Amino acid sequence: MNVDLAFDLLLAAALLWSAWRTLATPDIFRAVILFIVFGLLLTLAWARLAAPDIALAEAAIGAGLTGALLLDAIGVLRGRKKP
Amino acid sequence: MIRSAVVILAALFAAALIVAFLDLPPAEIDLPAAVTANMAISGVDHPVTAVLLNFRGYDTLLEIGVLLLALIVVLAVAPREEVAAPLVASAADPVLQTLARIAVPLMLLAAVYLLWAGAHQTGGAFQAGAVLAAAAVLLHLAGLLPGWSAPGLSLRGGLAAGFLVFLAVAAALLTEGALLQYPPAWAGALILLVEATLAVSLGLILAGLFLFLS
């Protein structure tokens, strides 16, 4: 019971920390990576909340597809700015 | 100035929310009990799938509409002149290609499994569609599938099929008395039909959101 509680609190703290860093970090590429990390932590949270369907959808759509879309958008950004 | 005002307001509001959470009485309506009581006539064994496609299937129908709508906007607005995305150009390395060749068949298998499993346990059209989309994106990143440009009628048909079939089923069931009123005997088969077409269309749409953009 206590181990569970500690794990939940730790996971919630990690979620908030990754969200905060996503918003605050100056480098946009790092922000997207942190967002994907946030998505994976959220997947864990859904598992803890006995919601495996959401965990699966979050991992695939929330973190995966959204992350890929964002990374691709940054790719364009860098491609335009470098040369 | 505005910045600190927003931050202070946000913090106060979060505190108010948390205080409100902590003294909530138990809910008066027990909806999970109603779900359990009606599982037998819902056509599936998995409660989340039952809610998603039967009890609140109307929400899901509209949500597929939202997704299709987003795709239509992407098609209308995305720049027509193809800019070769550097992420794609640099990614066509042999390791990724080999990985894609191994992973994609496994992903297809996983999608079929998820679709079939959805009736009884975790899984269903959404997860299956997401895996299909991920497979397409992986192929694209490995340089094995080019980005899509303007889709022809057959591709548009594939993108819209899931929504159209769902819509047609919903309308046809009006003969049973109400929109989306599955007759218990047919519920399982109809839901499987809807889910199977949805999985394919969702896969195409989600992949399309990525591939039409890049």
Place this chain on the structure above:
Amino acid sequence: MSTGLIFACGGAILFVMGVAGVILHDHLLRRILAFNLMGSGVFLVLIGLAQRGGVPDPVPQAMVLTGIVVAVAATALALTLARRLFALTGGYTLPKDGDE
């Protein structure tokens, strides 16, 4: 404190962080990130509160699945517009105007 309540409280903080991010950031991609954080916060509150007694509730779980799909649709739409704007103006920020 149950698992549900812990994540509901986390979700509330996440939500206000996301809203503040959407309001305060200028960079469009960051605003899109913030919007997604906001959405995740709402989903956590929805499930966390409903399951504060510890019993899984399939109804809000289905709602969140719907919400995730809607969020990804909105994200794709926002990214399309942002990328098109980038192609036209070379920047990922909205031009300032005095219409406030």
Place this chain on the structure above:
Amino acid sequence: MSDPLVWLILLPLFWATGAFLFPTRGAWLAIGGTAVQLWLALALAAKVGAGGTATHAVGGWGAPLGIDLAADGLAALLLVLAQFVALPLFLYARDYFAGKAPAFWPLAGFLLAGMNVLFLSADLFNLYVALELVGLAAVGLVALGGGAGPLAAALRYLFATLVGSGLYLLGVALVYGTYGTVALATLTPLVTADAPRAVWLAAGLLLVGLMIKTALFPFHYWLPPAHGGAPAPVSALLSALVVKASFYLILRLWLGPFAPLAVAAAWLPALLGGAAILWGSWRAIRAERLKELVAWSTVAQLGYLFLIFPLLGADGLALHAGGMQVVAHGLAKAAMFAAAGVVIQVTGRDAVADVAGVASRLPVTLFAFGLAGVTLMGLPPSGGFLAKWLLIDAALAHGRWDMVILILVGGLLTAIYVFRVLRQAFLLPPSSERRRVKHRPVAILEWTAFALAAASVLVGLRGMEIVRLLGAVA
């Protein structure tokens, strides 16, 4: 077609998908479908007017397990208005776009479907999905304008609407957490004045979220660029209908489940509405571009809708005033944007000063603009006159002289910005440099604008029907 309720939702979804599959057929699918929908909406209004609320339990489950649809007089009125405004605007759009922008048709279909879903739904979460359908379709339509300006406006609008629906959904989450249901009918007996704190927060979140989507002052900042920058048929749809959809939802929740909590806060929307009237009118008077002027006028006219909240009472006067204002402004603003679109197509320019002398070339269009202006100013016998008359009546019944003065001042300010345009068009000579005609005006464009404007005036003569329909509000 047994149940008009259901087909009002299914039909636009079908033709929207059809328009996506067959882009060249989009216009006729839309026009044909909307004509049938108008007929269905009128049939529903007749049914509701005769026998109270019409309902439909989707899936046959019934609330709270399933989702219920319900149509009372208010819903029926808005359904008729939406189809009635959309039909001429689609005829207009067909000629306006002339085959370009094929994405307009599926998006307009999803927009109309989303609004019909919203007017009919009796479930908070289902309403969230409807709000997203409407919001994203509207943003997509704004983005059809193409250039950097419309894109930036669309993005500003998108973030506003997404934050709005985020607040709304958090409110829904709190309601579900507290009561275990999101069905309006089930919630109504549960919500009382001594509800837990979470419900008060939820009510506030729902209200603010929907105010952002309705562009109520001070959340109006996104509206003028979006409505002013979109293609004319899109501006007309958005200004006439889309902002009314979220207002309708505020009213529905205010009169429905949250009525026990609403009394305490009634002054707030009215205060903001008053500010919207003054600030919106002022900006319209100062606006330099024609469509910007019309868009700021929308900000001002929306303000009147929010004046009704402290006046809502058993006599029903305020509700009738609100319903009448929604209808009159919807028709008039659609006509005004349509007329502005014709002027801009013909002159190739967008500045108010460029309207000079246009009346001699486009008499029908300018006459339509003037008629719509008559409604907005509230001159008899227009629908706008009836709306403001009822509103003043309600304010007097509550002894609110401050509101009476505000309504009269608002009418005066409206007259200033309407006459600013008409003076240019009718009295000033056209400068030779501006005489070149870029496009030939198409008769359909002019006459659809005129029909909408005429309807906005004539609806004042049919006020009794509308009042009777609003008598059947659940």
